Amino acid sequence: MRLVLLDKNSDTYKEVCYDLKLGLQGHPASDIHIWQIDNPQANVAFDRRTANMLSLQCWTDCGALDSSNQMDDICRRGFVFPTNGAGMHFNHGNIKLDDSVESFMDEQTPEATSGSGKQQHFYIFSEVGVGRPYIIDSGAERRKPVGYDSLYLSKKVLDDDGDGVISAEEYEAIVGMEGKDPSSYEHEFVITDPTQVLPKYVVRFAADLDPDEDEEMSDPLKVYDRHDFFDPVLYRPVSLRDKMIGSHSMGEAANHKLVSMSDAYNAAKEDPIIAQKKKGIMDELNKIDDKMRAINLNFATVEERLYNILKESLATLKDEVNCKTKILLSTELEFRRQLEQLDNAEQWLERERTELSQTGFLEAWRQHTNMTSKMCSEVSAETSVLNNLEANLAIEGGVRIVTENGEPLMSTSGMPKVGGFDVVTNNNGTTELRQQLFADATAGATMTTGSTKKDLVSNLSADKVSAAAQATSVLNIAGTHSSASNPIPTISGMAYNPPNFLASGDGKMMDNDAWTQSLQKSMGVGGDGLSGLPGSPAPPPPAKMMGGGISGQTPALYTPQIQIPNPNLVPPNPVNMSKSYVPARQMAQVASHFSQFSLSALAERKMRQLSVAPNDQMVFRGSAIVGPTDAKKLYYSIPFISTLPTTSLCYSTRMHERSIKALQRSVLNVMAPTMVVIRSGEYIFGGYATDPWRFDGGRGGNPKGFLFSITLDCKIPYQGRQKDSQSGVLGGTSGRRHDCMWSGPDFMGFGIKDLCLRGDFRMCSSEIEHSYSVGCEVKSQEAKCFLAGSPIFVADEIEVWSIQN
Known part of the structure; x- marks a missing residue:
């Protein structure tokens, strides 16, 4: 971070000065110094958070800030918001100067006073992403509904008579502009997210009692320096000296056609862009009036019927x-x-036209047109609100308030459901949902089997992999277990003997190596793994892996029996199965670059914040996948503040049928967040879902959901950067729909492609950086292998836990 003093002749300085004069509304100011705050990290965070969001310029008086927001600290790391979530107030529009407020600097310092003894004012000029503001009373609870980015503080009480409804008179009193002086333009917003505020400039100025008069060049000896001409190309005044021996005496500027200063001054007319923008706003306001009348009429009709049924439902x-x-x-x-x-x-x-000289006014006119051009180019997101807001209240049955189209009430859900997804099976035996989910199936089934040193799949086994991609076996659930002498068919159609993965300590590390070698051998590479390939580097020495598991006896893996596959039930191949498997110790080196997402560090920080420790009965007790240490890490990663949640097992492949249908039956009635824990070979990973699973083909969830890897000690947050045809903006107050969860009749997933379970859990897939992200390159090998070591994996064990607060 650094501060750069702006040159008074620079365009940026003039633009900020113009905004300052507009905010002061004629209150004279002098000795204006402006420092630009150069903070690349804050710029990136602001741009990422406020993309496609309405941003406004706000002035913050440094003298009115508390000790946690000193000017130098703000320049270095931005504003520090209150920990109680109340947010910070930001004023847009006029600047209220309070000369009674003492300067936050020592008055004896040169910065606190000017040479004439006048007190200096220090302001932070910030870009604030207000997005869609939601109106509240000044003393109301600072609760921001879903789909809104900020809060707008009303200067008047919304429900003045306290009857629980904003009447037409109260509505008009709030929005009415009749008789309001445009120079009193001032609005106050509450921002709760620090990344929506970007401090850009530090402005120091002194308030003058008497404005400085423009010096007129009436001296005949100075006639050569008087600005009598104007260059419309460079948009700058030109003196006779400039024309004869100065900037316009030679070069390209000498060919510019100059006009007289008076002609340039008179050419400043009404901007047609502003008139067009005003007309568009008035059209939208007329639509609001029509909507308001329809909603009020709808309200009166339903109210009369409701009073006749039961008065309690009126609320x-x-x-x-x-x-x-x-x-x-x-x-x-x-x-x-x-x-x-x-x-x-x-x-x-x-x-300005009446008070400034012609030269000064032309400069003001330039700044004015620049500013208004930016304002008029803003595309408001509010227009879509009117198209989706309907007067659709009705009474269904008794006294339950519903909408005519069946959408949830805006005042209770905050996330109206819009539309659905067709999951009806077609003639080909698949569904439209599945076809969209696996839109890249054809590309994924196409493999290159050329001679490549880095490929684990040899030419001899490539045909087997391709055949397995086209016809996956449908498994019959049976409660038998196989021994090491009975190889289990894998996703690639080849057999290997899986070692025991449940032991902890050094034995578990040896089993992990054995699993890697077994898989490589089954793929035609040989028991030496990567070292068996020409030119391949020797594997690194064994390292103890993270993750829990249970100690003691090691039960054998569950082994389903193979039946004749039904081609109508086989899903398309979702990803390219020819990619090599990446051992966990190699993937741990990739994860080490994202230490800021460490699951252990986040858990330790939350442990220190809480003064009470959870009971062991509450922390994934009885899990066959995670041990006590890893269970606590996972427990403290759950988003809770003070009330300790309890966990209970809903589904386990050890106790239930091994299929997505059985998993659906177990969790369909769980109306609470869930934690899905998966073990695939040496990898232990899963995801946290904030909302109940619906299995109706729809998407949803909350950005508080996340994926995790116990093996790599990583918590993968929801980012939602990648979108597809089902992502986007919905109607009502819900705003953008999140892709945190996606489930249908035959699959259960996190994100668009980030993690998906299907069938009998032998053709599961994973590829992060679509909805959940730590910073890997999109569609890279690291993103595809981050969770399970391979984009296609067999889920050896699955547990689903409900999280009750």
């Missing part, structure tokens, strides 16, 4: 109408704010 109706009204109010205030901002800028320009 639900009022909440729903109030929610829609607030949405319209928030939308209208945003449009009116834009309208007011344009009026304010125009009125200020007219004032």
